[in-house]
Amino acid sequence: QSTLYEKLDDKNKQLLDGITNESRVYLSRLITLIESSREDHQAQARLIISILLQRSREFELKHDYQPKSFRIGVSGPPGAGKSTFIEAFGTYLTNTLNKKVAVLAIDPSSVRTGGSVLGDKTRMVELSKDPKAYVRPSSTRGTLGGITKSTSDTIVLCEAAGYEIIIVETVGVGQSEVAVEEMVDIFMLLVPPANGDELQGLKKGIVELSDIVVVNKADGELLPRARFTVAEYMSAFKMQRPKTEFWKPKVLSCSSLTKDNIDQVWKTMNEFKDTMTKSGELRYKRSEQKQTWMWRYIEEELMNRLHNNKNVADLIPVIEAQVKDGNISPSLASSTIIEKFLKS
Numbered sequence: 001q002s003t004l005y006e007k008l009d010d011k012n013k014q015l016l017d018g019i020t021n022e023s024r025v026y027l028s029r030l031i032t033l034i035e036s037s038r039e040d041h042q043a044q045a046r047l048i049i050s051i052l053l054q055r056s057r058e059f060e061l062k063h064d065y066q067p068k069s070f071r072i073g074v075s076g077p078p079g080a081g082k083s084t085f086i087e088a089f090g091t092y093l094t095n096t097l098n099k100k101v102a103v104l105a106i107d108p109s110s111v112r113t114g115g116s117v118l119g120d121k122t123r124m125v126e127l128s129k130d131p132k133a134y135v136r137p138s139s140t141r142g143t144l145g146g147i148t149k150s151t152s153d154t155i156v157l158c159e160a161a162g163y164e165i166i167i168v169e170t171v172g173v174g175q176s177e178v179a180v181e182e183m184v185d186i187f188m189l190l191v192p193p194a195n196g197d198e199l200q201g202l203k204k205g206i207v208e209l210s211d212i213v214v215v216n217k218a219d220g221e222l223l224p225r226a227r228f229t230v231a232e233y234m235s236a237f238k239m240q241r242p243k244t245e246f247w248k249p250k251v252l253s254c255s256s257l258t259k260d261n262i263d264q265v266w267k268t269m270n271e272f273k274d275t276m277t278k279s280g281e282l283r284y285k286r287s288e289q290k291q292t293w294m295w296r297y298i299e300e301e302l303m304n305r306l307h308n309n310k311n312v313a314d315l316i317p318v319i320e321a322q323v324k325d326g327n328i329s330p331s332l333a334s335s336t337i338i339e340k341f342l343k344s
């Protein structure tokens with residue numbers, strides 16, 4: 001650890017020392033550093049995250065492998081009530097349970113359009129003002145890969161800053177939920193009450209990723225439909241192989257408006273955390289996740305280098321045209337580009 005630490009700039013040493021004192025200002029500065037595209041910033045960021053991972057490991061060794069933070073992924077279609085839920089759930093955690101909570105958002109829409117589904121509204125007003133909470137709006141720059149990559153590092157920073165519960169939110173419309181599932185301990189799908197027709201299109205892929213499904217808006221006139229939706233998701237899970245032998249996915253309902261059952265959602269998540277920690281499965285899952293992220297980084301870095309390589313730049317449009325015309329096969333095209341890249 002000390003050798004990595006010595007490679008840091010004085011300014012970053014100070015930030016790193018500060019973050020362990022749970023300073024929000026230092027946390028924000030470090031997040032800015034890891035989101036920076038400057039190569040020198042990236043090099044420092046890599047060291048910082050490594051040092052913090054080492055510190056987390058030391059913490060876990062001392063505390064019987066209890067992780068320092070619990071990471072919750074929340075996904076669901078637009079309008080399901082994600083921000084209302086996170087506001088109610090987060091406030092329950094900070095006020096009633098006296099926990100420190102961080103909320104990070106991944107917004108796939110911002111990548112495509114530059115605008116955002118998550119960010120345009122004023123979201124989580126109460127939680128944003130809560131001294132025990134840290135709400136980080138989604139970054140709107142870069143690729144989805146870039147945004148998710150910095151989010152997985154931001155989780156490590158938040159953990160170091162003493163946030164015990166880290167919520168990562170994303171809209172369940174694309175690839176981002178897979179990336180989120182790979183960086184959290186528990187993946188939750190939040191859905192609105194639905195009727196039979198709407199459930200026909202129940203997205204299999206995202207259900208398979210889920211450890212817990214919560215049917216929101218179980219209040220007033222929507223209550224019967226919420227009950228129906230719970231039953232439908234329960235039967236969907238019955239037909240599916242569980243992600244782990246240690247946990248059968250649970251389906252609950254709640255109301256983020258009346259706050260009914262918000263405590264039950266937490267109770268179930270906590271059950272998951274206990275079961276997965278005691279069995280050693282959580283530790284295993286996290287180490288697998290880190291390996292997955294290593295490969296994600298490699299893929300992204302290689303693609304960046306390929307696209308920025310001047311020798312290949314002229315060749316790419318030529319080869320692309322040949323592939324489109326059916327002159328050469330996609331596989332031959334790919335190997336031609338890669339050969340040229342490796343030789344340059």
Ligand code: GDP
Binds near residue numbers: 083085216217256
């Ligand atoms: P998001 O797009 O998933 O973040 O959804 P929002 O949190 O913005 O909520 C979408 C709409 O659903 C808003 O009008 C909320 O007031 C409403 N809503 C959210 N939670 C509940 C709930 O528990 N019950 C009811 N009746 N409405 C809710």
